[in-house]
Amino acid sequence: MTNFNKNNEKKTTQKLPMTGKVKTGFRTYCAAVVAVTALCSLGITAFAANEPIAVVNNLSDFIFGLIRAIGMILLGFGIVQVGLSLKSHDPSQRANGFLTLAGGIIITFAKEILNLIAG
Template sequence: MKLNKCKKILFILYTALVLTANLTMPVFAANDPVAVVNNFSDFMFGLIRAIGMILLGLGIVQVGLSLKSHDPSQRANGFMTVAGGIIITFAKEILNIIVG
């Protein structure tokens, strides 16, 4: 029981750290409408990056727990969560490569 409480506390702290690190960028409104849209876009991609990092951390924890318990289905879910977290974390860079 104590281990679950410790994992929840660590997850909450990790989530707070990721959100604080990624959402502390200023969003300035300017007279130029394109600059406003670009600032909002940067803010949204920062939010998406934070969600991706949270998923990445959760996936790493799942893989670690599955290696300890020898559970192949949890291991597969962990690796899929890690892959999804990586894709979500680097979504802006992936879109920039696709667009050119």
């Protein structure tokens, strides 16, 4: 095994010299950034809804929106799998593609399916 380090000398690292004024200025800058960040993040007003049901409905809409996005991704991936299986004449990949496609459709329309079931 060859050694790629042609100079067998050990290299050492040293800190860059920093004067007292630079250290003080850097500390002041860091303190100002932390203070402005804390001021902006702690000063946000949280508006609460008048009805707790509205909050639950908004959360439900948000979660079902995320589920719909995941379903659309699976739907697209299933279409790609079916297309690739038709090109390569692979029946097992074709079956997996159709299962992924069906799962993507079910996940995409999960909210509507649950509304039909629940009434």
